[in-house]
Amino acid sequence: MFRLLLRFLLTALCAVFLLFPLQVCAAENSFIDEIQQRGFLKVGLPPYNTPPAYYLDPGSDDLQGYDVDLATGLAEKLGVDVQFDRSSTSFNELVQRVGADDFDIAIGKLGLTYKRLFDAFPIQYLSFRHALLADRSFISSLGTDPDDPKFGDVLRNAKMRVGSIENSTWETESRANFPNAEFVGFKNWSAAKKALTNHDAKSDGPKIDAIYRDATEIKPIVYEKPVLSLKFVPILFDDIIDRKSIYLSEKGKVGFSDFLDNYLKREWGGIKSDKNILDDFQAFYLPSDS
Amino acid sequence: MTATTPSEKSIYQRIFAILPLLRKPRNFFFYILPFSIILGRLIPPSTAATFNDAGVAMVQIIAFPAIPLVLTAVMISIANIFSVSERSREDRFRFSSRFVVSLSIALLFGSVLALLLSLYQAPGVLSPDAKLSIGRFMLDVTDIRVGEIPIVESTVNSLWIANIIPSNIFADASSGQTLKVISGSILAGLAISRLKRDLTQPLITLLRSVNTISVQLLYIVLNLAPLVLICLIAGAVSTINAEIVVALLNFTICVFLTAVASLGVSRLVFRRFTSSRERAGLNVNPVDSIFLLSLSTGSSMTAYPLMFQTLKSMGRDESEVEASASLSLLIARLGNVTYNVIAIIFALNLYDVALTPFRLAEVAALGIVTGISAAGLTGVATVPTIAVALLYFQVPAPPVLVLLLAIDPILTLPRAATTGVLAMSISVISSVRSSPASDSNPSDTNLGLLAQSSDDSVFEVG
Numbered sequence: 001m002f003r004l005l006l007r008f009l010l011t012a013l014c015a016v017f018l019l020f021p022l023q024v025c026a027a028e029n030s031f032i033d034e035i036q037q038r039g040f041l042k043v044g045l046p047p048y049n050t051p052p053a054y055y056l057d058p059g060s061d062d063l064q065g066y067d068v069d070l071a072t073g074l075a076e077k078l079g080v081d082v083q084f085d086r087s088s089t090s091f092n093e094l095v096q097r098v099g100a101d102d103f104d105i106a107i108g109k110l111g112l113t114y115k116r117l118f119d120a121f122p123i124q125y126l127s128f129r130h131a132l133l134a135d136r137s138f139i140s141s142l143g144t145d146p147d148d149p150k151f152g153d154v155l156r157n158a159k160m161r162v163g164s165i166e167n168s169t170w171e172t173e174s175r176a177n178f179p180n181a182e183f184v185g186f187k188n189w190s191a192a193k194k195a196l197t198n199h200d201a202k203s204d205g206p207k208i209d210a211i212y213r214d215a216t217e218i219k220p221i222v223y224e225k226p227v228l229s230l231k232f233v234p235i236l237f238d239d240i241i242d243r244k245s246i247y248l249s250e251k252g253k254v255g256f257s258d259f260l261d262n263y264l265k266r267e268w269g270g271i272k273s274d275k276n277i278l279d280d281f282q283a284f285y286l287p288s289d290s
Numbered sequence: 291m292t293a294t295t296p297s298e299k300s301i302y303q304r305i306f307a308i309l310p311l312l313r314k315p316r317n318f319f320f321y322i323l324p325f326s327i328i329l330g331r332l333i334p335p336s337t338a339a340t341f342n343d344a345g346v347a348m349v350q351i352i353a354f355p356a357i358p359l360v361l362t363a364v365m366i367s368i369a370n371i372f373s374v375s376e377r378s379r380e381d382r383f384r385f386s387s388r389f390v391v392s393l394s395i396a397l398l399f400g401s402v403l404a405l406l407l408s409l410y411q412a413p414g415v416l417s418p419d420a421k422l423s424i425g426r427f428m429l430d431v432t433d434i435r436v437g438e439i440p441i442v443e444s445t446v447n448s449l450w451i452a453n454i455i456p457s458n459i460f461a462d463a464s465s466g467q468t469l470k471v472i473s474g475s476i477l478a479g480l481a482i483s484r485l486k487r488d489l490t491q492p493l494i495t496l497l498r499s500v501n502t503i504s505v506q507l508l509y510i511v512l513n514l515a516p517l518v519l520i521c522l523i524a525g526a527v528s529t530i531n532a533e534i535v536v537a538l539l540n541f542t543i544c545v546f547l548t549a550v551a552s553l554g555v556s557r558l559v560f561r562r563f564t565s566s567r568e569r570a571g572l573n574v575n576p577v578d579s580i581f582l583l584s585l586s587t588g589s590s591m592t593a594y595p596l597m598f599q600t601l602k603s604m605g606r607d608e609s610e611v612e613a614s615a616s617l618s619l620l621i622a623r624l625g626n627v628t629y630n631v632i633a634i635i636f637a638l639n640l641y642d643v644a645l646t647p648f649r650l651a652e653v654a655a656l657g658i659v660t661g662i663s664a665a666g667l668t669g670v671a672t673v674p675t676i677a678v679a680l681l682y683f684q685v686p687a688p689p690v691l692v693l694l695l696a697i698d699p700i701l702t703l704p705r706a707a708t709t710g711v712l713a714m715s716i717s718v719i720s721s722v723r724s725s726p727a728s729d730s731n732p733s734d735t736n737l738g739l740l741a742q743s744s745d746d747s748v749f750e751v752g
Contacts, residue, residue: 136641137641140681140685143684151434222429226422226425227418227425230421233432234433235435235436236435
């Protein structure tokens with residue numbers, strides 16, 4: 001009887017080990033251990049919709065996008081669920097919050113600036129060229145042929161009005177890369193696009209000459225409305241690269257950066273360029289028939 | 291063995307006999323053009339580059355006799371016209387003034403004609419569908435890249451006149467610097483005209499010989515014209531965006547209308563400035579032949595031997611015909627002047643620039659300047675000359691050039707035809723009948739060799 005009871009106990013113990021290995025085998029890495037103990041990965045996302053990176057699907061109201069898939073894949077490798085937090089009011093606040101350990105990671109096409117390096121630790125996963133969508137008349141008024149090697153310097157030093165999202169990396173980058181330009185901040189990207197392509201003097205104020213963001217945000221504007229190509233031209237800066245990064249706290253940098261780095265190399269396929277993203281997500285950028 | 295040789299020979303003969311027949315403008319419209327379009331629709335776009343390369347290679351062969359032809363024709367004619375011993379001061383002044391005045395009037399006329407037709411046809415005023423087609427076509431093509439490593443080192447900007455001043459006539463000729471060759475030939479011709487006849491005669495004989503050989507060579511290589519057209523049109527049709535052609539229909543029609551209007555005016559000029567006695571020996575209007583020949587080959591220079599032969603056979607002064615025909619074909623480039631005016635109006639309309647009377651005058655002037663600056667350039671290479679005008683009006687040049695280049699394989703034909711017929715007008719106005727003495731004493735072998743080919747299709751009229 002005792003031996004039978006002993007056999008039953010041993011079998012049950014083996015079954016528990018087999019069925020719940022992770023819960024039993026606690027990680028030695030305290031950062032990962034904490035996530036596993038909690039049972040979900042806390043991911044900070046910007047409060048915007050930026051397809052195909054991160055956005056609420058209009059039909060299902062589910063979060064979708066390649067940044068969402070990346071975070072979900074990470075959680076799967078950790079053996080936990082994923083929980084997204086979109087309560088930050090700006091990109092900069094999101095980075096500050098991950099630095100303060102509000103989340104395990106912050107993701108969402110977050111650019112790299114000196115200011116953000118004060119707050120958190122970046123791991124690069126995208127490499128996007130900076131880009132402008134500029135009014136062709138403004139470009140002509142510069143008086144330098146775009147094929148002229150001097151054109152880049154002329155443009156960078158031009159007196160112009162550049163629009164983008166306020167309190168974003170683009171505000172900082174605009175001041176650094178276009179020292180003579182006036183930055184005009186907009187609440188969101190749609191407002192910036194409208195101010196350039198469908199300007200209304202009453203609501204948008206003085207006309208802006210260009211809008212500024214990375215190539216994956218600039219190129220789709222003309223893909224969606226090809227007729228805009230007549231009036232506006234994408235300008236791609238091959239020498240100004242936005243190192244889009246996933247941000248970690250100090251604890252996360254110590255305990256999670258190797259795991260994240262390994263995941264990015266093996267599962268994500270290394271650092272992706274704007275061209276890779278535009279090719280991979282063509283469906284989002286196909287010209288509309290309208 | 292002996293039985294097969296004649297049959298093989300006859301096959302080759304048959305094959306090579308087809309090419310001159312195909313050069314007839316009538317055959318161009320009825321056979322070559324439809325065949326090339328159908329071929330272009332059938333071949334996969336991946337092979338279009340091969341067709342285009344083959345066409346361009348053959349164009350290079352056709353252009354090969356152009357430089358020696360220009361060099362010798364200009365040098366001989368200038369030497370004859372300005373020869374102190376052979377011509378009076380009044381004769382020299384008469385030809386120079388007639389040539390300059392007729393050239394200036396032709397430039398002004400071409401520019402105004404193109405301007406009026408542009409205002410009537412309104413190229414660049416597009417429907418929403420046409421704008422969408424153009425927008426789609428421009429995607430990715432007109433993006434500006436900043437900071438990329440330049441593929442070609444930037445050229446040092448030099449004064450525009452440096453492109454005209456000859457450095458070494460043989461070096462200029464070998465590097466295809468047509469403008470420098472022309473100016474060098476004019477200077478050399480002037481120098482020859484100041485020397486005694488016995489000193490210059492060996493050189494004149496040599497130049498005349500080179501000229502005659504070049505003309506004959508042009509006839510031979512012109513046999514390739516049908517193949518050139520088949521390759522270029524098929525290649526263009528295979529890749530050209532039909533939507534763009536439709537979107538730019540007004541522009542295309544305007545260029546063709548200008549060519550037809552130029553033909554009409556040239557016919558009138560030919561009638562007005564030639565006597566019925568001069569026209570008595572002609573069965574057909576040579577202006578029509580020049581129009582169709584230039585149109586079907588896409589090169590106005592191919593009309594030079596026909597212009598020379600026609601006016602010479604009418605009794606016009608050989609040297610004056612030689613000088614006026616070659617210079618007006620090469621320098622005036624009236625087809626480019628009219629085309630550039632239409633293209634500038636197209637760009638201004640496209641970007642909603644108001645067309646005030648003063649601006650229209652600026653367009654006419656810039657059309658002439660940029661058109662003349664195309665001298666020495668051929669085909670598609672002439673299109674970017676309008677960039678200067680677009681820059682002046684602060685209109686975006688890259689998208690306009692992209693659109694113009696897309697449809698240029700079609701428009702290069704009427705452009706060449708316009709240059710050909712208006713150059714004929716200049717030649718008819720500026721040359722006069724030669725004296726009876728020189729009529730009875732043909733001084734060169736050109737006529738003989740041209741007559742030898744006179745049954746050729748070059749003189750055929752469709």
